[in-house]
Amino acid sequence: MQKPLVIAYHLVWTAYGWWLPNDPRGSESKIVRNPPLAKIGNLHYGRKMHQPARREVRAFYDRAKPLLRHALLKFTPDEVATAASGLAHAITKHNYTCYACAIMPDHVHLVIRKHKHTAEEMIENLQTLSRERLVAEGFRDPGHPIWTVGGWKGFLDRPSAVRRVVAYVEKNPSEIGRPLQCWPLVTEYNNWPLHPGHSPNSPYARRLRGAR
Incomplete structure (x- = not known):
């Protein structure tokens, strides 16, 4: 199966x-x-x-x-920017491809392309380096956990699903009256794995054609 x-x-x-x-x-x-x-x-x-x-x-x-x-804290705009810097470090270090990112006052959304790391491993790596950055910049005490351990993962199985969730993530800040977020860590979604120049015989392309 x-x-x-x-x-x-x-x-x-x-x-x-x-x-x-x-x-x-x-x-x-x-x-x-x-x-x-x-x-x-x-x-x-x-x-x-x-x-x-x-x-x-x-x-x-x-x-x-x-x-x-520990203290129950929300992120200020400066802290959001620092958390984004930490996430960018993790994305570069582990060679992730991020299609959307919204850092809210009390939670985070990301859309990330499938990788050799599991979703759980990606969450752990992203949390670790963003936490280190927030502590290093003096926004949190070293003893504060900053994040809840672990998180939730949703599986996206086709380009239309990726585009739908990217749009959902992008509009999150505006729903609470904050400006839209545009982070350098985000790569515009190019319809991967059916992107221009892809091999029509790649395993993903064949599976996606069969799933339609």
Whole structure:
């Protein structure tokens, strides 16, 4: 049986403390390891079909903030730019190809082409070097985790899916009233692996033709 076709990943992770296991929107966690935190909300595995109002989510995090081991912080515009610099370092170091990047006050979206690294490895590498840059520039204390460990991955199996998610990621900042982000680390999507000059007999091209 063939493995599912993947040409790119949609990677998402949050700043420390901003999507807790018992977040009222639901989460991918199956346990709340902080007993005081467990008392302020029920655990719901998976994203809830009916999402709570924003005021309910804000109220939950107001209650959670004093229960966390580290400060609950959001990124300022200067910190966003520094995080982008760290992500760019990781992308260059590991030879990733990034098609979209949005660094929000409390989470990050990237669209990255399939690579020899797994999605989990890419998230770890991107988090590590961006965290190091934020600490080096004095925006966070060395003991602060900055990111939640791990993240979420979406599998993109065809160029139309990549374009759709790229558009979604690009508009994220404007939805909260921030300017659109244009980072040098981003490469414009060229329809890979069906880009101009591609081999029509490449494994990806053959699989994609068969999947239509």
